[in-house]
Amino acid sequence: MYKGFTLISARSTWQQNLLLLAGLLFVFPPAVSANNAPSPVLRVCIADQDVPPFSYAHSESQVQQALRAAARRHGWQVDYRVRPWLRCQVELSAGKFDALIPIAPAEHNLQAFVFPMRDGKPDPSRALGAVRAVAARQVGSGANWDGQQFSGVQGPVIYLQGMQALSEQFTHAGVAAASTRTSVDMVRMLLAGRTNLVVDVEPRLRRTLEAAGASERVQILPQVVLERDVYLAVSPPFYRQHKGFVEGIWRETAGADMQAGDAGPLAGPE
Missing domain, CATH: 3.40.190.10 (Periplasmic binding protein-like II)
Incomplete structure (x- = not known):
C-alpha cells in the first residue's frame, strides 16, 4: 500500500507541474525569434507598358531580378505591382508604393521623389541605365x-x-x-x-x-x-525611414541594364 501511495503521489505531482507549465505558457507565450520575423517588403510600381530592358508588365526583366537580389541581401523582399505609368507616380506620392522603376528625372518629379544625388543633381553613376x-x-x-x-x-x-x-x-x-x-x-x-x-x-x-x-x-x-538616365526612385518618407537600405540598393543596382542588355523578359522571380 505504501509503494502504491508513493506512485500515485508522484504521478499527481507530475501532472500538477505539467498543468502549471501550460498555464505559464498561456500567460507568458515564448518570444518569437527575430530570425522567424517576416522580412520587410519593398513595394515597387512598374508600368503596364514594357520598358525594355528595365521592366516588363507580365514577367520580370533581369533588371527587376537584380533589384530583387540586392534587396534580399539586405533582408528585404520585393513586391512588384503593375499600373499605368501615370498612376504609378500618383500612387507613389500617395504612399501606396515605396518605389518605382524606371523613371527619368524631370522638372516635375525631382521634388516629388528621391533620386540618388551628387552635387545637387541625379548621380549618373547610380542610374539603372x-x-x-x-x-x-x-x-x-x-x-x-x-x-x-x-x-x-x-x-x-x-x-x-x-x-x-x-x-x-x-x-x-x-x-x-x-x-x-x-x-x-x-x-x-x-x-x-x-x-x-x-x-x-x-x-x-x-x-x-x-x-x-x-x-x-x-x-x-x-x-x-x-x-x-533612368533610376529607381523612392518616396521621401520611405527614404527618411530606410536611408541605409535605399543607398545600398542604389549602389548595388547601378548599371543593371548593362548586364541585362535587351534579353527580354524572364519567366519569373528567382
Whole structure:
C-alpha cells in the first residue's frame, strides 16, 4: 500500500507541474525569434507598358531580378505591382508604393521623389541605365526630327502617357503633343493618318511595329529625340525611414541594364 501511495503521489505531482507549465505558457507565450520575423517588403510600381530592358508588365526583366537580389541581401523582399505609368507616380506620392522603376528625372518629379544625388543633381553613376526615345513616321512622310527641331508635323506628336520628360521636351521645342495609353494605340494612330509623327522608347517601338507587321511601312528616324538616365526612385518618407537600405540598393543596382542588355523578359522571380 505504501509503494502504491508513493506512485500515485508522484504521478499527481507530475501532472500538477505539467498543468502549471501550460498555464505559464498561456500567460507568458515564448518570444518569437527575430530570425522567424517576416522580412520587410519593398513595394515597387512598374508600368503596364514594357520598358525594355528595365521592366516588363507580365514577367520580370533581369533588371527587376537584380533589384530583387540586392534587396534580399539586405533582408528585404520585393513586391512588384503593375499600373499605368501615370498612376504609378500618383500612387507613389500617395504612399501606396515605396518605389518605382524606371523613371527619368524631370522638372516635375525631382521634388516629388528621391533620386540618388551628387552635387545637387541625379548621380549618373547610380542610374539603372539609360533610355532612348526616337521618332517614327510613315515611309514617304514629310514629318521630321533632325536632332534639333521638328518640322512638317501635321497634328500633335503622339507619345506615351506619363512620360513627363518627353512632355517637357515637346513644350520646350514649342511643338503640339498628345499622349496615348499604349504603344499599340500610338502605332495605330500613325497608320490611320491621325498623326504623322510618334515618339517612343526605341526597343518598345521596334517591338510594337514588328508585332503589328508595320516595320516596312514605318521609318524610325536616326536622330535620338531624348536620351536620359533612368533610376529607381523612392518616396521621401520611405527614404527618411530606410536611408541605409535605399543607398545600398542604389549602389548595388547601378548599371543593371548593362548586364541585362535587351534579353527580354524572364519567366519569373528567382
